[in-house]
Every structure is written in structure tokens, then in C-alpha cells.
Amino acid sequence: MHRLFAELEPSLTVTEQNLADRVRYILRSNIFDVAELERLRREAVPSSDENATAEDAAPQMVEQPANVDAAVNTPVVVDSNDDGTVAQELELEHMRSILEEAIVETRSTPLENRPRLPRIALSKRNRAVVRALNPMLVTYLEASRDLCETDSILFGAALAVCRIIGAKVSTAGRATGHSSAIPAWRRRIEERIAKARALIGRLICFRSGNNRPRIVRTVRMAFAGTNVSLSQPDITQKLTERIDDLKQRIAAWGKRIRRYTERSTRFNQNRLFQSDQKRLYESLERPMVSGTGPAPNQADTVAFWRGLWSEPVNHSEGPWTEVVASQCAGITLMDPVIITPDDVAEAVRRAPNWKSPGLDGLHHYWLKGFMSTLGSYDGRVYERLMEEAMKSPLNAEPVNETFHKYLKPFMQGKL
Template sequence: MHRFFAELEPFLSVTEQNLTDRNRYILRSNIFGDAELERLRREAVPSSNGNAMPGNAAPLDAQQTAYVDAAVNIPVNSGDDGIVSHELEKMRSILEESMLETPSMPLENRPRLPRITLSKRNRAVVRALNPMLVTYLKASHDLCETDSILFGAALEVCHIIGTKLPMVGRATQQSSAIPAWRKRIEDRIAKARTLIGRLTSFRSGNNRLRVVRTGRMAYAGTNISLSQQDISQKLTERIDDLKQKIAAWGKRIRRFSERSRRFNQNRLF
């Protein structure tokens, strides 16, 4: 099998163990039925008699090579999978409309595609649409256009199988909201700045009740009293400590924001 695969695909380097594992996975996962597997064998190894060896096999034409390269692109059997001819025509017309609308749709307005269940019907819909994409993919000139084609096809699959999609713009609203972790850190910074302001005011001689109460709360649980002689130095140390915490929290926000930005960019790509 490995020698035969090397003759069919001389530019792909696959080990014997890897090829055996892939073959075993295809057979065990029941991706293709017995009729489809037999059809693949006949089209991949065209021969004049049943005893022809792989080395004597005739060269593959373009259509047969396509079947070997991407087995998922084989059209489904309409009798077994429930895709009839009029449904295929309807899917083709919907795909044409989707190919015209998707390129003009901004990325931020595209709904997030959910995961679909691996049922026989859903697999049949995907296999029926795959051959229809060949014409559009061949005419694609860049990666952005290819992405629009694949997104439009995936969106059509969700519509055909009845998968509920999020409302347009909901993803943008969620992404523009302030994350919970950032709001917590910003609240800490706001409280620390308020405390710094009142401690500075108390150090300057402001003895209002609210300012004194805040100073006592700042040193609650410690042996420091506001009436001791070196309280001015203690206040200065406390204020410097709060300023260092604010700087550390600000760096944490910038670090987390950069990480979130990279994650979103990778997800969009």
C-alpha cells in the first residue's frame, strides 16, 4: 500500500506506519460506507482486469486524482443519505447567493459559527457542498477571498441543517464590553487612588472626620496609631506602597490586554 501511495503522490512524504494508521482510522470511524469505499478503490486503481497489480495501474486523470486527494469531496449517494436532486439544486442556488453576499460582509458583523453534530444527515450535506466549492476556490486569488468562500459555505451548512446562529452584531457587543478581570483591577486602582488622596490630605493637616476615619481604616489590624510621633513617615511609606501597587496593576492590565488582543487576532485568522 505504501509503494502504491508513493506512486500516486510522489510529492508527499508519508511513513508506512502513518499510512496504516490513517487507513485504520478511516475503516473504524465509518466515515465512508462499503459502497463508497468500493467506489474509491475502483476509481483510484483503474484496471482492465481484477488481478491488475498497482504497478501496472493506468495513470489517473484529473477527476480520479481529485477523488484520491480529497475523499470528502465525493458527492453523496442521494438514495442513502437523503439528498435528492432538487435539494442539490436548491443548495447550489443558495451557495451562489452566499458567495455574492459574504465578501461584502465586514468581519465584525459575521456571526460566530457553532459546532455541528456529526450525524449522517449533516455529513451528507457537507459532502454535497464540497464539490460545489471547487469552482469558487479555483477562482480565488488571495487568502481573504478563500476565507470568505469557506465561511459562506459553512454558513449555508448551518442554515440547511437548521442550526441556530447568534444575532449579527452580538459578538461585537460582547467584545466591546469591559471584561470582569479588568473591571476588578480598575476598581482596586480607583480605591487605592482615593486612599492616597485622603492620606495625603491627612498628612497635610486635614483633620475632618471622614479623612481621619479613612486613615484609621488604612492601618486597621496594625500597631500603628495616627497619634504617634512618626506618623508622617508612616503615611509617606503607605502612600508610596499604594503607588507601587497601582503601577503593578496598570502593567497587569496592559499585559492581559495584549494577551487578549493576540488571542482574538488568532481566532479571527
């Protein structure tokens, strides 16, 4: 690009770094759209096919299949004399800058504050963008220190793809853990109860002799559509009947809330029984306790556990331990589980593309698209990933739920 600029503007002295910085600034500031950049490219760079000689045309015909294959697999510029080289370099530079910004932004963002990635269409254009960013991730993945950083790099790449293709990304953070939001049906019923209680208060005030305009207006609205007039002699009885009717409605709405809540609890327990019985029994035996009480004293906690674990204790084992040891002596150890990149790729391939992600918010589609994570570009990335996965305990809560969901069954020999 610098050589081409020197040919177009020989009177200007610009270094390669300065020219790259100017191009990056123009692309980031979005001064020109894609159509305008294409028009400027056509005006500034004349086609060299007309002036090409027969001697120059032969090597171009030989190199054409290689250029086509390279453009399909990785969008790397092959021929600097090509008419579309400048636009392709500008587009790649623009994509690289977006990727860098997205990765830096993701690294400094907690998991719960990450944006929600949308589902993108499986079109050729979107797949081409994913393929273009795939080789750019190799540098970041080689410098990755642990599994969490690898996950943040992948999430940043997915965010960059969404920004490049113009997909709408929600800026609101994702709620993690169990949602504490009140269901819509319960909110509607509670709003009815609140309005009914407010109306009861206004009716009681009017019955007590409060004739302020706001109170009178509310009472008239309460008896709208009926033949009741506020000047009737039996208005006190009508007010009492109306108040009793509202109280009965409030009681009925309260019973409806309790009935709906019990039904929802039964439904969730039945569904949990089908999927995870252990978790259901634990929830029944040890109900969730809200942490509203005072926090435990740190000194008392340390003293309690120090008294249990700091002092050596000699335990006298019974004769049953020898019987168990003799019975287990003939058990052969399980062969070590060797996880290969093909195993991980196969597990990811069978996973649905847009299944609900874990805590990291990364769908399986991005694991399939960014194959550089599995070591297809550098085996050291895969080896580092496996080392970090093997170090983490199998029964611990994984930080990267998407990866561990498929690595743990392999390590346990279940797949």
C-alpha cells in the first residue's frame, strides 16, 4: 500500500507507519461508507490490465488459481498489483481494528456485564467474516495465559463479527444465576390488589365525612355505571357493600397467587426430578436461606476450624478397613483418558449452534466457527487449553461453562 501511495503521490513524503495510522483513523471514524471507498478506489487506482503485456499476463494466469484458493480460505492479499488490493487491505485493516477493540473491551468487562450476543444468519457473507477473523485470533490465542482469557478472546471475536455485519447487540448486561424477577401474571394481580386497597381507603375516608374534591371524584368513579348517587339517604350502606366487595376480591386474588405459586413449584420440581434428582432432594432437605442475618465473625470462624484441623489426632481404624483393602487389591486401574483435538472438535460439532449459553454468554456457533481455538493453526493453543482444563477440579463450578461442559465428560470417560 505504501509503494502504491508513493506512485500516486510522489510529492508527499509519508512513512509506512504514518500511512497505516491515517488509514486506521479514516476507517474507525467512518468518514466514508463502503460505496464511497469503492468509488474513490476506482478513481485513484486505474486498471493495469490494459497496459499489461503478454509476458506479464502469463504469470498472472498461472497464479490465478492460487489467489482464488487463498481468498476462499483466508482473505490474505496475494498480488499487490491487483485492482482490488487496496480495498481488500482497507477492509482487512478495518476488521482487525474492530477485533482489537472488541477483545480489549471484553477483557475489562465482568461476565455479568457482557452484552447478549444475538443469533446471526448462516449466510455466506457472515461465514466469510468469521473465516476472515479466524487467522487473526492466532496471535491472541498464543499469548493466552489461561482458559478465562481464551474465553474472553473468543467472546471479543464474536462481538467483533456482530459489529462488522451490523447485527444488533444488546448493551444491557446479562443476568447471571437464578432470576429474581417477578412473573408477569403475579405483577398484574398485585397491581389489581394495590388499586383495590387504594380505592378502599378513599371510600372509608368518604364514609367518615371527608368531602375533598379528590375523594369525591374517586367515589363517583367507583360507582360509575350504577344507579347509585352520592346524595341518596342509604349511601353509607352502599359504601359498606362496595368496600366488602373489594375486600372479597382482594382475598380471591391472594388465593389465586398462592394457587399459581404452588402449581409453578410443583411443575419445577417435577421437571427437576426428570433431569437432576440429586439437586431436587438437596433443595427439599436444605431450603435456600436468604443471607439477611449478621455475617459470621472472622476470628471465631478461624478459631473454630483451627481447633479441628490444627491438632493431630490418632484414629483407631477397625478391622473392616483391612477387609476392604484386600477386596480392592485385585481391581485394575482405569486406563488414562487421552483427549485429542479431534475428540473436542467432534463434541463441539454435535452441539446445537444456538443453544442457551453458559455464564460466559458464548454460543456453540462461535466455537465451531473459530477453529483456531482447537489448535488447527497452532497446537500449542490446544495443549495449553487442555492443561488448564485438566488442572481444574471436576466437581468445581467452572468459570468457562461452555468449554468445561464438553471437556469434563471426556476427562471422566463418558464420551
